[in-house]
Each structure stands twice: as structure tokens, then as C-alpha cells.
Amino acid sequence: MKKILTKMKMPFCQGCGHGIIVRSIAKALEQLGYENKDTIIVSDIGCSGLVDPLFDTHSIHGLHGRAPALGVGVSLGLDNPGKKVIVIQGDGGVTIGLQHVLEAARRNIDITLVVMNNLLYGMTGGQISGLSTRKFKEQRDFEVDVPPFDIVKLAHVSGAAFSARATSIKTYPDVMKEALEVNGFSIVEFSSLCTSYAFKKLDQLQEVIEPPEIFKNERIPVRIHQRVTNSLFDKLDVVEKQFDSKIKSGIGVVVAGSAGGGVQSAAKMLATAGMLSGLHATMKGEYPVTVGTGFSVAEVILSRSYVNYTGLEKPDVVIIVSEDGLNKVRGKIKDNDTVIIDSSLKTDEYPDAIYGDFVRNAGKRGAALAALAYWLKNSTLIDVDALKKAVSTHKYSKVLLEAIDKGMS
Amino acid sequence: METLTKKMVFTDASMIITEACVRAGSDVFIGYPITPSNRFYQYGTQRFPSFLAGPDEITVMQWMSGFSAAGKFPVTATAFPGLALMAEGLNMAYAMELPMLLILTQRLGPSTGSATTGAQGDLMFLNGLISGKYPIPVFSHSDFEDAWDMTYESIKMAIKFRTPVVLLTSKELVMTNKSFDINKLKEIIPVKKFSTEVIEPYAPYKTGEEMVPAYIPLGDEKYQVRINASTHNDAGLIKKNDPESMANTKRLKEKFEKRIDEFTFYDYDKEEKAKKLIVTYGISADASRDAVGKLREEGEMVSLLIVKTLLPVPGAILDIINTYDEIVFVEENISGIYKEILFGVDHNPKIKSVNKIGNLISPTEIIKAVKQ
Numbered sequence: 001m002k003k004i005l006t007k008m009k010m011p012f013c014q015g016c017g018h019g020i021i022v023r024s025i026a027k028a029l030e031q032l033g034y035e036n037k038d039t040i041i042v043s044d045i046g047c048s049g050l051v052d053p054l055f056d057t058h059s060i061h062g063l064h065g066r067a068p069a070l071g072v073g074v075s076l077g078l079d080n081p082g083k084k085v086i087v088i089q090g091d092g093g094v095t096i097g098l099q100h101v102l103e104a105a106r107r108n109i110d111i112t113l114v115v116m117n118n119l120l121y122g123m124t125g126g127q128i129s130g131l132s133t134r135k136f137k138e139q140r141d142f143e144v145d146v147p148p149f150d151i152v153k154l155a156h157v158s159g160a161a162f163s164a165r166a167t168s169i170k171t172y173p174d175v176m177k178e179a180l181e182v183n184g185f186s187i188v189e190f191s192s193l194c195t196s197y198a199f200k201k202l203d204q205l206q207e208v209i210e211p212p213e214i215f216k217n218e219r220i221p222v223r224i225h226q227r228v229t230n231s232l233f234d235k236l237d238v239v240e241k242q243f244d245s246k247i248k249s250g251i252g253v254v255v256a257g258s259a260g261g262g263v264q265s266a267a268k269m270l271a272t273a274g275m276l277s278g279l280h281a282t283m284k285g286e287y288p289v290t291v292g293t294g295f296s297v298a299e300v301i302l303s304r305s306y307v308n309y310t311g312l313e314k315p316d317v318v319i320i321v322s323e324d325g326l327n328k329v330r331g332k333i334k335d336n337d338t339v340i341i342d343s344s345l346k347t348d349e350y351p352d353a354i355y356g357d358f359v360r361n362a363g364k365r366g367a368a369l370a371a372l373a374y375w376l377k378n379s380t381l382i383d384v385d386a387l388k389k390a391v392s393t394h395k396y397s398k399v400l401l402e403a404i405d406k407g408m409s
Numbered sequence: 410m411e412t413l414t415k416k417m418v419f420t421d422a423s424m425i426i427t428e429a430c431v432r433a434g435s436d437v438f439i440g441y442p443i444t445p446s447n448r449f450y451q452y453g454t455q456r457f458p459s460f461l462a463g464p465d466e467i468t469v470m471q472w473m474s475g476f477s478a479a480g481k482f483p484v485t486a487t488a489f490p491g492l493a494l495m496a497e498g499l500n501m502a503y504a505m506e507l508p509m510l511l512i513l514t515q516r517l518g519p520s521t522g523s524a525t526t527g528a529q530g531d532l533m534f535l536n537g538l539i540s541g542k543y544p545i546p547v548f549s550h551s552d553f554e555d556a557w558d559m560t561y562e563s564i565k566m567a568i569k570f571r572t573p574v575v576l577l578t579s580k581e582l583v584m585t586n587k588s589f590d591i592n593k594l595k596e597i598i599p600v601k602k603f604s605t606e607v608i609e610p611y612a613p614y615k616t617g618e619e620m621v622p623a624y625i626p627l628g629d630e631k632y633q634v635r636i637n638a639s640t641h642n643d644a645g646l647i648k649k650n651d652p653e654s655m656a657n658t659k660r661l662k663e664k665f666e667k668r669i670d671e672f673t674f675y676d677y678d679k680e681e682k683a684k685k686l687i688v689t690y691g692i693s694a695d696a697s698r699d700a701v702g703k704l705r706e707e708g709e710m711v712s713l714l715i716v717k718t719l720l721p722v723p724g725a726i727l728d729i730i731n732t733y734d735e736i737v738f739v740e741e742n743i744s745g746i747y748k749e750i751l752f753g754v755d756h757n758p759k760i761k762s763v764n765k766i767g768n769l770i771s772p773t774e775i776i777k778a779v780k781q
């Protein structure tokens with residue numbers, strides 16, 4: 001069997017703990033019988049990110065703190081579950097990308113995360129990280145009493161199948177082996193001594209290391225499922241011309257009401273009725289980001305020719321069935337528009353408006369459709385039967401047909 | 410297959426683009442919900458072979474990169490706030506040379522702006538997105554048919570050039586329903602992902618004439634694959650200040666420049682003898698089409714250029730523009746971003762700009778500008 005490590009000299013400073021961890025990973029892989037191309041090393045940024053050329057395996061070198069998320073993608077994307085994805089990062093990487101670690105643990109994705117915790121940012125001069133210690137020498141003002149994150153416990157409570165901290169060099173290969181044998185998310189935090197900065201920056205070095213521990217969750221790892229799906233177009237109704245229309249070139253209709261009042265679906269029915277009458281149709285809706293409160297406005301254009309520009313410079317017909325709707329379209333109505341308003345809305349703003357009892361007769365949810373039916377019946381621009389046909393395939397067709405009848409009565 | 414029968418449906422471009430993605434062979438949609446890209450997310454859950462809900466856009470971009478490195482084609486859809494979070498990850502995927510598609514639905518900014526109001530405000534950010542101004546391919550569509558075609562082209566390009574590609578769209582383009590004959594859509598053949606021709610001895614970033622390294626996924630049994638976002642040599646290992654690594658970095662720009670003809674897309678409606686040209690893209694194309702129709706009815710001679718390869722800027726686009734005496738750029742943003750990319754901020758008497766925020770630019774506004 002080929003060695004997992006290349007012949008390259010360790011790139012770390014003299015005495016740096018990272019080299020011991022790298023050798024322990026390799027030893028564990030070799031003892032478990034992993035071949036070079038069975039292993040994918042995903043590396044982070046910082047001193048721990050120098051590992052790629054040390055491993056004679058597949059490797060991918062990404063961004064600071066993001067390696068666990070990158071590793072999740074690799075693991076889920078692989079077809080062969082026999083491959084081992086090992087993510088390596090430092091305590092700085094864990095700090096900036098904490099979410100990614102917890103997310104991988106929560107989903108129990110099949111990767112092994114190695115955290116080389118040297119309690120500081122080595123590459124940038126020994127600054128404090130979220131996994132550092134209270135014994136950090138530098139003045140940290142009010143942060144002095146802030147405890148470090150315990151990534152081992154955090155991963156465990158997030159759902160990791162295996163979380164461990166190893167603090168004694170002798171135990172490294174065995175703990176690593178145990179982590180690699182886990183089917184799911186495993187994390188090992190190894191204590192690593194940064195010879196360049198630890199003595200300068202940390203007090204009472206013996207005391208700053210948290211005790212070794214191992215936690216387990218009995219879980220099945222998340223794997224990606226490949227589904228066979230049908231074309232989105234299969235769900236669409238194919239509409240064929242069955243009616244005639246008196247619309248000469250084109251017409252723009254605005255339906256204004258309240259969210260939850262069936263405005264958008266009524267407008268869609270009008271568009272479909274137009275298509276059933278051999279016309280081109282466009283529709284756009286506007287409503288607040290909340291659901292079921294506030295206004296709901298829909299614009300429909302019906303035209304003999306294909307509609308490029310879908311903005312309505314001037315609507316021909318405006319249908320208003322609620323106060324919210326009225327407030328929304330106020331100011332957009334021009335003198336010569338046909339305006340149809342529900343009689344419950346006492347407004348004298350539009351002296352030529354036609355009033356109808358849509359809400360009283362067809363209820364709040366049926367009012368928009370009833371008002372459209374009323375308009376079609378009187379304008380005869382589109383056959384009301386086309387509108388009825390349009391609602392006939394709807395799951396609430398019975399109620400909708402009643403609303404249309406109420407509008408015409 | 411050619412068919413004479415019509416199949417009229419009432420749909421939107423979000424559905425058309427999602428369907429095109431899957432037909433072209435996309436494997437996974439990784440989404441984080443954001444208005445006005447929500448329909449992509451919704452259709453994505455229904456149609457993609459796999460779907461993942463990311464916890465944030467930074468994670469989404471990392472997961473996508475992981476999938477891509479493992480040989481799966483990922484797609485996501487977002488808006489500017491999401492894109493901003495993805496910026497570092499996109500630089501990573503770009504440097505690693507990972508194929509993927511990002512659908513960017515533009516909405517009114519700055520910042521969170523108005524989530525449900527369309528805009529064309531993100532092209533300048535995309536133009537400088539990759540540190541060092543390496544070009545990231547940005548395609549746009551202007552109607553349902555080219556929503557389909559440009560999605561297909563985006564995916565082909567992403568794989569052929571091993572690169573993230575942005576399909577730039579906007580709220581009104583993907584959330585407006587229209588009656589449409591789906592039989593007009595051309596057949597899409599799934600794009601072949603992996604390279605069959607490998608230059609031996611294999612090195613992950615070694616390239617030949619085509620200037621694009623072979624696409625071999627991580628975990629391959631034959632080749633040892635090394636992928637790297639930092640400055641790297643052909644072996645995929647970090648190497649600073651070294652000619653091979655610098656050549657690899659320069660190649661990220663050169664591969665597009667050298668082969669730009671392979672992905673130059675536009676619609677050019679040329680009026681013989683016209684001295685005026687309207688240049689537009691995306692959501693402003695429809696109003697421009699109507700404006701040109703009316704202007705010609707009134708006897709005004711004007712040509713129309715609808716650009717679909719926005720970045721990098723193909724020379725062919727400039728060649729067309731430079732044959733006109735007067736150029737009117739139509740874009741739904743405050744200052745004319747595309748115009749500024751092509752011609753800078755200097756005042757050029759040949760160039761006019763029709764701009765607006767908060768609403769679609771209307772044909773009337775374009776006509777007025779052309780006649781002035």
C-alpha cells in the first residue's frame with residue numbers, strides 16, 4: 001500500500017503541534033486500509049491550510065472558515081459513499097464559520113472534521129479566536145471573562161454522531177481512527193501547540209487546555225436522494241381557443257382588492273378566459289410580503305397580438321372590491337377608465353363609476369370574480385362562458401361558478 | 410422535433426428557466442429563499458433531481474462548490490443581498506474553476522431596497538465581482554424563448570469553460586405570467602459534464618489549446634484531483650510568484666477572451682440606413698421592441714440591439730454600436746450601468762441614456778428619448 005503522506009517536509013514552524021496531527025490522521029487512514037484515492041482532504045485557511053501537499057490524496061483548498069461547508073457539498077455530491085472526506089481547519093476557521101460546523105453536525109453529514117486548536121490565529125500573529133482561552137495575555141477589555149466556545153459540546157448537542165477532544169499526543173491516532181469509522185458527522189478537536197506565539201500570548205499553558213472527552217449520538221447520516229421528476233409543464237393546462245372575443249386590439253384590466261380575497265386567482269381566470277377566446281394574455285400581481293393582509297392588485301392584459309411590454313401605461317378597466325384595493329390604485333385611475341366598485345365602498349371620487357353588490361352577494365373571496373363576471377356580461381367583450389370554462393378545472397370550481405352567477409344576477 | 414401544433418399555456422419565466430436547467434442536466438438546486446427569486450426555489454423543490462435548503466447564502470455557495478467539485482452540476486437563485494454574501498465564495502469557485510449556475514433576479518436597491526420591485530442594478534457589481542476584474546460570464550434573457558435558450562447556453566458555457574455563470578434576470582421578467590406556446594421551445598440535450606480527453610500525464614490545471622483544464626471530479630479512481638482557490642500551479646497546489654501559477658491566473662481571463670465568439674449572443678434588429686440604435690437588455694427589451702415598432706410606423710429609422718452576453722463584453726457588440734451616430738441605452742437603473750461599462754462616465758454626445766428606478770421604463774419614454 002502507498003503511504004498516505006507525500007515525502008514533503010512539514011511546512012510548519014519548529015515544534016508546531018500541527019505536524020503531529022497530520023501524521024496521526026495519516027496513520028489512522030493507513031491502519032483502516034484507506035487507499036490514496038479513497039480520501040479527499042478539504043482544507044481551510046491559516047497554518048492548518050498548508051496541509052494539501054502533505055497528503056498524497058485528492059484535495060480541495062478553499063476559504064477561511066468555509067471548509068466544513070465545502071466538505072458537506074463534496075460528501076453529498078460523491079456517488080461513492082466509500083470515499084472519506086476529511087475537513088481540516090483551525091480554531092480561527094471554526095470561529096468564523098461556526099454555522100457551517102453546526103449545520104454539518106445537525107444534518108449528520110458524512111465527513112470527519114479535524115480541528116487543530118492552537119488557541120490563536122498563528123498565521124496572522126497570534127490573535128485571539130473564539131476557541132481561545134480566558135488565559136490570553138493581551139488586554140481584551142471586557143472580554144476577559146468571556147469563555148471560549150466548546151466546539152466539541154456544541155457539535156454534540158447539534159447532533160454530531162461523534163464528537164471528541166484529544167489532548168494527549170499518544171491518543172491521537174486512536175481517536176482519529178474512531179472518528180473515521182463513524183458513519184456520519186464526526187469531529188475531533190486536537191490540542192496543538194503554536195511554538196511561535198503560545199508562550200508569548202498565553203498564561204499557565206497547562207491549565208488552558210480543556211479535558212479530553214467523547215460524546216456520541218446514535219444517528220443515520222443524511223444522504224442525498226436522486227428523484228425522477230416530471231416536466232413542470234405537465235402540470236399546466238393547455239388552453240385552446242373555444243370562444244370568440246369582441247376585443248379589437250387589446251385591453252388592460254386592473255383588479256384591486258385585499259390579500260386573501262381571491263384577487264390573483266380571479267385575474268388568472270380572466271387571463272385564461274382570454275386565452276380560451278383566442279387572445280394573448282399577461283398577468284402580474286402585486287401584494288405585500290405578508291400573507292392574507294393588506295392589498296392585492298393584479299394587472300391583466302388581453303390582446304390580439306403577442307404582448308411585449310407588460311406595463312400598463314393606462315388601464316381600460318379598473319375593478320375595486322375592497323378598501324385596501326381602493327387605496328392602492330387611487331391616483332392611477334384616468335378619466336376615461338371603466339371603473340367598477342363594490343357598493344360597500346362609499347366613495348365619490350369616481351362619479352362615473354358603476355357600483356355593484358359583489359361582496360354582499362358573492363362574499364369577500366368571491367367578490368373579485370363576481371365583479372369580473374359582471375363586467376364581462378355588460379361589456380360582452382369576452383363570453384362569460386369562457387370565464388366559466390376557465391374556472392371549471394379549479395379545485396374550488398363549484399364556489400367559483402356560484403360567484404360568477406352572483407356577479408351576473 | 411418541429412411541430413406545427415400550438416400548445417398554449419399560461420406560465421412564467423421562472424418555470425421555463427427551472428425546466429431548462431433540469432433538461433440540460435443540472436443535478437441539484439441549492440436554495441436560500443429570497444424575493445423575487447422565490448419561484449425558482451419553489452419550482453426547484455418540485456423539479457430538480459435533488460434539492461437542498463441552505464441556512465444562508467454563504468453556505469449555499471460552499472455546498473454548490475462542493476457538489477461541483479464532486480462532479481454534480483448545481484444551480485441556485487438569489488437577489489443582490491444574497492449575491493453580496495456569496496461574493497467571496499464565487500471568487501473561490503471561479504478560481505477553482507467549478508461549473509455552476511447562479512440565477513440573479515434583480516430588485517430595487519440599494520441594500521434591501523424594495524424586494525418586490527424590479528430593477529437592473531447589479532451589472533456593475535458583477536463586472537467587478539472577481540478581484541482583479543477577471544470576467545465572470547453574465548448572460549441575460551429578454552423573453553420566454555430566450556429564457557429557455559440562454560439557460561441552456563449558460564449551462565453549456567459553465568461546463569465547457571469550467572466556470573460559474575450568472576444568468577441575470579429581474580423581478581418582472583420572471584414573475585409575470587404570459588400566454589405562451591411551449592412548442593416553440595427547442596429541444597435541450599443534457600450537457601456532458603466530464604472530460605473524456607485528458608492530456609497525459611494528467612495535472613489538475615494543465616490545459617491545452619482550449620485553455621480549460623479537464624473536468625475530473627474529486628474521488629476519481631484514476632486521477633488524483635487537486636482543486637485550489639489560492640494561486641496554484643498545474644498540480645493544483647499553492648505556489649506563489651511562480652511563472653506556471655501566474656500563467657494559470659492569467660488564463661482565467663484569457664480563456665474567455667480567446668474564445669468569446671463561442672458565447673456571443675444578441676438579437677440585432679437592423680434597419681438599413683438607420684443612424685440611431687437602441688441598446689438594451691433584460692426587462693427593458695420588451696418596451697424597446699414596442700418603441701421601435703411604433704417609431705418605425707411613424708417613419709423614424711432606428712435599429713435595436715438586445716444584448717444577451719453582457720459580460721465579458723464581446724467585441725461584436727462594440728462593432729455594431731460603433732457603426733451608429735446616435736446610441737440610446739435603455740436600462741432600469743439610475744445612471745445607465747451597461748452604458749458606463751462600455752463607455753465610462755465621460756460625457757459622449759453620441760450617447761443618450763433612458764433610465765428610471767421603481768418602475769418599468771415605458772415605450773413612450775423610449776420614443777421620447779429617441780426623437781429628441
Ligand code: SF4
Pocket residue numbers: 011012013014015016017018047118122123193194195196197
Ligand atoms: S505559527 Fe504557530 S501554528 Fe502556525 S505553523 Fe508556526 S507554530 Fe504552527
